[in-house]
Amino acid sequence: MADRIPYSTLSDARLMQALAQQDQKAFAVLYDRYGKLMYTYFHKMLWKDKERARDFTQDLFAKVIRRPDLYDPSRPFKTWLYSVAHNMCKNEYAKHGVRQIAHQELRSTGSTMTLPVAQGEMDRELFRQKLTEALDELDEVKRTTFELRFTQELSILEIAEAMECSEGTVKSRLFYTLKELNRKLRMFEGILGIIILLIPQWP
Amino acid sequence: MAMNTPTPYDPEDIESLMLHKRFEELYPEEREFVLRHVDGADEYESMRRMLHDLLEDRDSGGLLEPDPAIRRNLMAMFPSEERSGFRIWLNSLLLKLWPPALIWYRTPAFQLAFSTAALLLAVWVIWPAPGAELAQNRVTPAVGEKEALPTEADSLVPAAPAEVQPVETETDHQDQPVHAESSTEMEITDVTPGAYPPVQSDDYSDDKIAKAATAPNNTADGEGLSVFANQAEKSENESVEAMSESKARNRKSNTNMIQPPVSSSMHEVDGLLDVLYTAR
Numbered sequence: 001m002a003d004r005i006p007y008s009t010l011s012d013a014r015l016m017q018a019l020a021q022q023d024q025k026a027f028a029v030l031y032d033r034y035g036k037l038m039y040t041y042f043h044k045m046l047w048k049d050k051e052r053a054r055d056f057t058q059d060l061f062a063k064v065i066r067r068p069d070l071y072d073p074s075r076p077f078k079t080w081l082y083s084v085a086h087n088m089c090k091n092e093y094a095k096h097g098v099r100q101i102a103h104q105e106l107r108s109t110g111s112t113m114t115l116p117v118a119q120g121e122m123d124r125e126l127f128r129q130k131l132t133e134a135l136d137e138l139d140e141v142k143r144t145t146f147e148l149r150f151t152q153e154l155s156i157l158e159i160a161e162a163m164e165c166s167e168g169t170v171k172s173r174l175f176y177t178l179k180e181l182n183r184k185l186r187m188f189e190g191i192l193g194i195i196i197l198l199i200p201q202w203p
Numbered sequence: 204m205a206m207n208t209p210t211p212y213d214p215e216d217i218e219s220l221m222l223h224k225r226f227e228e229l230y231p232e233e234r235e236f237v238l239r240h241v242d243g244a245d246e247y248e249s250m251r252r253m254l255h256d257l258l259e260d261r262d263s264g265g266l267l268e269p270d271p272a273i274r275r276n277l278m279a280m281f282p283s284e285e286r287s288g289f290r291i292w293l294n295s296l297l298l299k300l301w302p303p304a305l306i307w308y309r310t311p312a313f314q315l316a317f318s319t320a321a322l323l324l325a326v327w328v329i330w331p332a333p334g335a336e337l338a339q340n341r342v343t344p345a346v347g348e349k350e351a352l353p354t355e356a357d358s359l360v361p362a363a364p365a366e367v368q369p370v371e372t373e374t375d376h377q378d379q380p381v382h383a384e385s386s387t388e389m390e391i392t393d394v395t396p397g398a399y400p401p402v403q404s405d406d407y408s409d410d411k412i413a414k415a416a417t418a419p420n421n422t423a424d425g426e427g428l429s430v431f432a433n434q435a436e437k438s439e440n441e442s443v444e445a446m447s448e449s450k451a452r453n454r455k456s457n458t459n460m461i462q463p464p465v466s467s468s469m470h471e472v473d474g475l476l477d478v479l480y481t482a483r
Contacts, residue, residue, distance in 0.1 A: 022281060022282065024278060024281040027277070028274075028278070031274060035269050035273070036266040036268065036269060037266060038269075039266075039268075039273075040267045053267075053269075054269065054270050054273060058276060058277065061273075061277050062277060065277065065280050065281070066280075128260055131257070131260070150257050150258065151261055153261075171216060171217075171218075175217055175218065178218070178250055178253070178254065179240075179241070179246075179250065181253060182246070182249050182250045182253050185253055186249055
């Protein structure tokens with residue numbers, strides 16, 4: 001009966017059961033559901049390094065194939081997948097001295113950054129760049145919480161499960177992260193305003 | 204009624220409030236809650252604007268497309284259909300042989316006993332039996348034995364045809380003494396019956412040969428080496444012819460049957476004949 005149901009309509013837990021029986025089609029559906037999400041997550045968390053994000057995505061799903069028994073069916077698959085990915089990133093941070101490399105890279109790129117100033121409000125691209133810079137200056141826990149909430153669109157409960165902490169802790173982390181980011185971006189807005197005043201002939 | 208209507212935001216969640224309400228729109232209890240966390244209306248509005256920018260940026264940015272090679276590599280990790288069937292069959296066989304429900308074979312005592320029994324069985328199978336070793340010793344030639352056993356290769360090689368010496372005249376060996384010892388010391392031990400004509404022992408007896416060797420060539424009664432040599436020549440010619448015929452017959456028959464082992468005694472016979480020729 002279950003075989004006649006299209007794989008795409010099956011739940012993650014059911015697909016994982018099929019994957020435990022080495023069902024290739026079940027894995028294909030799971031990868032189609034979460035492949036992009038995971039790749040984007042790794043790309044953002046690992047200093048926008050595409051090669052590293054590629055390797056980590058492959059390693060993550062290889063773990064899913066090799067050890068489907070590690071998945072607890074009582075938990076949502078999505079949060080389990082994120083928790084595995086989160087631990088992989090933590091290991092990578094520990095391996096590479098975490099933030100120093102990212103800071104160096106960002107400072108080097110920041111020095112050559114051009115300022116496409118728009119009249120009246122902050123340009124979207126510029127906002128994105130400054131946000132990325134501000135996020136990279138955050139500590140790992142806050143940054144992960146922020147990425148899971150605002151990039152991966154996980155709920156508070158899912159983030160709590162993925163990061164193995166309480167919902168209250170997630171809420172608190174999110175709020176203070178937003179506050180810190182706001183402070184940094186407001187500073188940037190002030191600097192940007194001064195630049196605009198100083199260079200009125202900017203196209 | 205108003206209490207039961209679901210709100211699109213969580214009043215206890217400042218993020219939710221920021222997304223859905225401006226500062227002026229907050230209820231007094233919500234405002235009180237918000238002001239416990241932010242400094243004032245300005246910070247609230249600033250954070251609210253940033254939050255909207257974040258969501259807008261996320262929606263516009265979208266998700267990154269991973270490399271298709273990742274998917275190919277991951278799919279290659281799965282075994283092919285044929286192998287999977289074989290593996291399932293093997294797994295089911297192993298499960299029948301070693302059911303996971305049973306745990307008695309996991310006990311160290313059983314494992315030790317089983318390993319010991321397997322080791323003993325292997326030793327019993329591999330170790331050679333003492334009787335077999337004795338039988339092998341019986342066949343194996345002794346260390347001091349000079350003559351090696353004929354091998355299969357030796358037996359299959361046809362015997363070299365005996366070289367028939369040309370019949371020499373009497374005068375060739377008139378002055379040469381005959382060494383009778385060489386003919387007396389050799390023994391014909393391995394002559395196939397019928398292969399060679401019986402040697403006339405009377406004609407080649409040691410006494411006669413020795414006597415003939417010591418006798419003068421020119422005697423009064425005409426007896427001596429020349430007479431004996433004539434007789435010997437006659438019988439030799441007969442025996443050489445017979446031998447050549449028999450060897451030719453044997454050679455012909457060797458094409459169909461395995462040649463019996465050629466021992467050194469056969470060569471001794473040839474040597475003896477050579478000596479007799481020389482004696483002539």
